[in-house]
Amino acid sequence: MTEKNGSGGGDLPASLEAAWGLRDRPAKGPKPGLSLERIVAAAVAVAAADGLGAVSMGRVAQELGASTMSLYRYVSAKDELYVLMQEAAIGPPAPLSALETGAGWRAALTEWAAAQRERYHGHLWALRIPIGGPPATPNSIAWWEQGLQALRDSGLGEGDKTSVILLISNFVRSEALMTSDLSAAVIARGITPEELAASHERTLKRLVDPERHPGITQQLETGVMSAPDEADYEFGFGMGVLLDGVEALIRRAADGEVKSA
Amino acid sequence: MTEKNGSGGGDLPASLEAAWGLRDRPAKGPKPGLSLERIVAAAVAVAAADGLGAVSMGRVAQELGASTMSLYRYVSAKDELYVLMQEAAIGPPAPLSALETGAGWRAALTEWAAAQRERYHGHLWALRIPIGGPPATPNSIAWWEQGLQALRDSGLGEGDKTSVILLISNFVRSEALMTSDLSAAVIARGITPEELAASHERTLKRLVDPERHPGITQQLETGVMSAPDEADYEFGFGMGVLLDGVEALIRRAADGEVKSA
């Protein structure tokens, strides 16, 4: 039962081992010509330039001037590379200023969500990477921890804290994914976002039946579809609703505490 | 400028044309041996049995006793098949009982979201299909319309109605996607959900540093991780928070109306 890593215990998934930097450098063979860091950086560059779909083992190797198969000396499968790319794209969270100034949970959560959103928007391709079960990479954990800190003084129970974090995290992801889908459609059809919106509105007007779809018909008449800065607006709207809901939850928790105290 | 469809106007994307049944049966050649419906049904069956990854043109053709290439007489590309599969999986919405009994927007939205969730949970593979821009398929539109109807008497403005619908739709998708990821992980590792949760908790305990991650450490100590029926609980929790937020929005809208009246 010889341990591979210094930390002891059972065997981690290969991708986690790599993400936490627990790989042991073997003392025997020739010097590695590449490194995990360089490979991940190259893959990230490809994804940023040409989308996640352009990330193939061959393409990444080419970018590094190496052969396709040499990558497999550093990465056990493409899925592992995906995990490391995602981890690199999101990066560690910056300190929350709202936590230092004691501005309260609402400001802290807002700042936290906005920071997360910014990372996603800077790396929209990362949203296309399929998640495999619950996250356990260093940066996801750091973001989770920071979310918990934002709720430090909220008075919520531990379970509720995680649930709120999860809820907001998923909301941020959803909004970014919508943005990503939109931009993908725009690129695929080679048009501007405005043209896409107009085209969509025209399509709807053709397909929607006023009898069967009175609500949508009304929406089309009101001209709601042609909203500018849609993504930013929807994000702010959603955060507002979400935080109001959390506020109600916190108030209820406080009332219950007072009652039971 | 001869029109292909009866409805007139410019050319729709092929997948939309198919979804709305606007394909014109050509009067010339031999009788088709297959049909879009049969192809989509076969593809859905494959996805249900072996996951979306198992859906290849070859596999679907095999299931139908036809050759791979014959499918391309009915479907212009695999993406189109995906759209039709998604549309078939979600299906049209059933009438909302809360709308008939006049139970109010909150009950209606709750029923609407639960129905949507049920469809997704019955076809988890459908969540893996990448969305291409804003939806315009018959069933997505029908669900959208129904959501608008649920908010009929809410007093919200048209723009807010759509935003709320979008917010809740995305939440339902997120929760279902988490479930799907979880079940994928469970299947991939050949273990029970309980074993997966336990394994994840063990992994976290090994990787989390009490100094750098005090919040998570506390969570682990409280034993929050080993929650049963996690998915159901999180869904109810999220819906509660969301609806409380919407309630605040509606109240504010009503107040504003009273003031400005």
Added chain:
DNA sequence: TCCTTTTGCGTATGCCATACGCGTTACTGC
């Protein structure tokens, strides 16, 4: 110095979507 281990990588396998073209079929206009 020899042996073990690890490196880079060429080759091969098997899957995939799909372009192209051919022979066949069935309807339409004459």
Added chain:
DNA sequence: GCAGTAACGCGTATGGCATACGCAAAAGGA
């Protein structure tokens, strides 16, 4: 009834993909 035409089924070919396997070269440990 017959020619023309258009849609059918599908065999074949192309190019891309992840990745298993094995070999030769490199480099540290004995």
